[in-house]
Amino acid sequence: MLTVRKVIEVDKALNKVLEHTKLGDVEYVSIEESDGRYLAIPLQADHDVPPFDRSPVDGFAIHTADTRDVSPDNPVELEVIEEIGAGIVATREIKAGQAIRIMTGAKTPKGADAVVMLELTKEISRDNKRYVVINQPSKSGDNITFKGDDTQRGTLLIEKGRRVDPGVKALLATFGYAKVPVIKKPVVGIYATGTELLEVHEQLQPGKIRNSNSHMLISQIKKVGAEPKNFGNLEDDFERCFEAVSKALEIVDVLITTGGVSVGDYDFLPEIYEKLGANVLFNKISMRPGSVTTVAEFNGKLLFGLSGNPSACFVGFELFVRPWLKTYFGSANPHLQKIKAILDSDFLVPNSFTRFVRGRVSFENGRLLVSSSGVDKSSNVTVLANSDVLIILPGGEGAYKKGTIIEILLLD
Amino acid sequence: MLTVRKVIEVDKALNKVLEHTKLGDVEYVSIEESDGRYLAIPLQADHDVPPFDRSPVDGFAIHTADTRDVSPDNPVELEVIEEIGAGIVATREIKAGQAIRIMTGAKTPKGADAVVMLELTKEISRDNKRYVVINQPSKSGDNITFKGDDTQRGTLLIEKGRRVDPGVKALLATFGYAKVPVIKKPVVGIYATGTELLEVHEQLQPGKIRNSNSHMLISQIKKVGAEPKNFGNLEDDFERCFEAVSKALEIVDVLITTGGVSVGDYDFLPEIYEKLGANVLFNKISMRPGSVTTVAEFNGKLLFGLSGNPSACFVGFELFVRPWLKTYFGSANPHLQKIKAILDSDFLVPNSFTRFVRGRVSFENGRLLVSSSGVDKSSNVTVLANSDVLIILPGGEGAYKKGTIIEILLLD
Incomplete structure (x- = not known):
């Protein structure tokens, strides 16, 4: 009928x-199983990143006052009182004339206000003591990544409804989400x-x-x-x-x-x-x-x-x-991304209905081109395997010529 | 040292x-489990698609010779000798003066060379027989999707090394890959x-x-x-x-x-x-x-x-x-897709080494813009969650200004 x-x-x-x-x-899944899931909560930094002042290089943590007047002709020798790798906190505080050997990622010791790169130093020993020889001045703050330099506590990092991908995963790990609340x-x-x-x-x-x-x-x-x-x-x-x-x-x-x-x-x-x-x-x-x-x-x-x-x-x-x-899933933007592209093929037969043509994008010197993936028939199955966008051809009298700027929907 | x-x-x-x-x-997985896997073989059409001539509409399969001279004033009445749905093959052959009621997707019966859409017909019954009244001529081939119209047997559909996605899956199903050879x-x-x-x-x-x-x-x-x-x-x-x-x-x-x-x-x-x-x-x-x-x-x-x-x-x-x-995985193109985009932010500090800056693309009237996702430091973790490309800034003396066309690598 x-x-x-x-x-x-x-x-x-x-x-x-x-x-x-x-x-x-909402349900909780382990961080290992969270790939491709949608976050049920926004992700906020609950601590500064990095969580402490640290050295981004291998070298010596020093007092910059000790290097104020140094030069190749007038180097300073600082006593190396301790050596710390990443994850190890210095037990001693640096005083005038002292330095601490520090590895990349380690927390800068108390009393230090700069780190001198290993490559710019020479180590010597005398009377069973270690000394580092420095022959150029440092500025306070040199080679220190300060607490919160990357992200400050309280910063909104990820919106609710974001899908977990490698970048999001890195943040989940950084902020201790062994279990992740997802939809x-x-x-x-x-x-x-x-x-x-x-x-x-x-x-x-x-x-x-x-x-x-x-x-x-x-x-x-x-x-x-x-x-x-x-x-x-x-x-x-x-x-x-x-x-x-x-x-x-x-x-x-x-x-x-x-x-x-x-x-x-x-x-x-x-x-x-x-x-x-x-x-x-x-x-x-x-x-x-x-x-x-x-x-x-x-x-x-x-x-x-x-x-x-x-x-x-x-x-x-x-x-x-x-x-x-x-x-x-709580996605902030549930729609396929709609952008403008330049038509790279002709669509000359008008249609009273809006057409969604399976297409492919290509890039040419900063321009985004789009063309049909093949035979545009609703029964066609092979064309789908080669499409990454839907070309929107609004219905009406008009034909769409190569070069026209039209809207497309991104499938990926 | x-x-x-x-x-x-x-x-x-x-x-x-x-x-x-x-x-x-190579291993074989069920088609259900094949998403995201890489095909170990190229996919070739082992039969025509569609595998038989079929009707893309609901209507009546006819002999066009019977409609040669018809008009609203001079309609023809054809005896409806059978009715077939999709998946059902007509048992009878259409002879002059006859028609078969046919549904979308059904194989066109022997003797028929066109299908008239249901909307353009009227059915009547007389003497316990069904007749369809047609008042305009059809051309041979009207409303028939011929065998192989979508894809011909032997066509290479998908290269080896392609990843299974919805479009590829449709083809795997069409060609009977209940088990799929993947890497x-x-x-x-x-x-x-x-x-x-x-x-x-x-x-x-x-x-x-x-x-x-x-x-x-x-x-x-x-x-x-x-x-x-x-x-x-x-x-x-x-x-x-x-x-x-x-x-x-x-x-x-x-x-x-x-x-x-x-x-x-x-x-x-x-x-x-x-x-x-x-x-x-x-x-x-x-x-x-x-x-x-x-x-x-x-x-x-x-x-x-x-x-x-x-x-x-x-x-x-x-x-x-x-x-x-x-x-x-046998992917034909193992590299991240490299395309050109227009820089939407300045990078003024030269670097002797080539930089790969985490960035985001945006689209503006068919133009592809790219800008940095945030603080560009190797220790930065938050920036990764908001990047979809790597901006390539070749090393050297120069600065890169907004508006420059540069190369980027697509991460997705």
Whole structure:
């Protein structure tokens, strides 16, 4: 049965999705397991970095007053009263005429106001005592990294919702987060619908194709940092689909289905939403590919009805599911980064709907160029493996020529 | 003891590292576990995509000859002899005057040379037979996606050494890779040296700091796709360090140490390489930070002696360890992507060594700008959390002013 659907703009559709957002619960994981997780708290420096004045070089900690008048012709000999490596605190205080041998990273001893680099000194011994010979003056503060030089206590280092990467990890370690508070991963269920679908391990049969969407979605879900739960394939059978979707909803935080959202006789998702009593947020968006992308809400959970076409499925996930997940993780900016780039190929056929073309960026002397990754059809699967951006071509009468500045969404 | 080291250029140092490269062994993992792994084989299409002519729309498969002269005033009625959903193959062949109701994704039936969209038709029934009324002509090939339209059999889809991401995963599924041949993860050992180092869970003590390098390296190693093995911290004690490094070398593919590579009395790595009988590839590079970065080879295994300074350690990994690992994975391009960008801040102090400044990119109307992430000191740890590129400032007399086009290395 053909019903007329109300078309809405991409931005409006996304807003509707994000009206049903929520922030995930907090859990603690070991710092080793925290990669790719989202911080549940902002990270503030609870101590100065470095936490004490220290030497950034190997050399001798001295009193600069002792070197005031020295020169190659008039060197000074300072008695070396102690030797400290990094991690060792000097037991003695430097007095006039004294020095302490100090290694990189060690705390500068009391009484010292500079460090002279090893390379600029000579050591001698006399009467069973060690002396360092210095033949040029130092300024107070020379070769000392002062407490707090890197970061002062109380500084906000990382916003809540930031994803743990090597740089963030270094800070977590520095500030003693052996256990890291992160947002729990939401479970994202996946059902692929369509009698034509084979499992990956099955041989091709006439009229059938292997299900690639579920595996692609598993990757997309993991890439965002959520937990995929693959329920497999469903044949086009209303009762079985309804049963499967109902049960899946009980155990997931979000459910993605692929296929079955179009207007065909075997497109059962609209009927399933109706029988569930779900609130359909929209079922037609003025975009290509994926205009039939449908999102419904049931008992506070979202059902993303993505197209069965691989490219449309991919784009639907990135435009709608990803921002929902990022918001769940407390990300300050849940959207794909949108920037301007210079079109490096022509798009001459106008389209009334906004197009999201799978593309690739390249760089040329500080300029950012973008071109299509290949055949731009919603059913195309090979093009996805070579795309790192989505090129936004707003709908309307116009063609887009090479050289035009357009907006793109970064996928990585 | 001070020894004079021979300084070499960054590119030469990297070449020496890559002279000791090898390709990892192959193992098979399930498609579900293949994310982030490197393909051990190129991926070629072993069948056409789609594997059969199919309908991209819901509608009626017809003989176009039957619609040659039709118009709204002169419609044709075709008998609907069968109905097929996706995955179902028609049992009958279309003859003149006949049509088959077809759903999106279904194989076009024998005898049909076009599909008319459902929206443009009307169905009626008469004498217990179904008819479709069509009032405009179709061209042969209308609404048929032909076998191989997306990809033809034999096409090289993905190079060997590509990392599995959502797009690659879709192709693996399409071509039936339930088990995926990937390169085994090399085990990368990590030892942090320095008596000043505390474990992450320990309270700060005078003169000591928490070891952040090992945790940062764990993240960097995982990000490249290898397997980190954290051996923990080592105090500055020659015998214990020698013992630890010797034993670690037996169980890892690559060993990273941090600290102990400088010229200080407690910098034991040079002596350890000597006692091992390792072949030191270089121990001084004309770069900042990390000029003392040392790489040695022992029994075919590399020992990367990175600086203990966090920023220097980070840069040392990205410039030398990462390319080695990527080569191990068979990556066609093991180097960080080097592109040109426009400097958005001044670097006025010249340096005789090439500097790798932690920076951030931004985009402005198709232009790529880059600026420093913060204080540029090798000991700085906070700056790393906000960097996505390394700005290359070649050594020499000159200053680099805002607006200059310079080269940068992309970290992501």
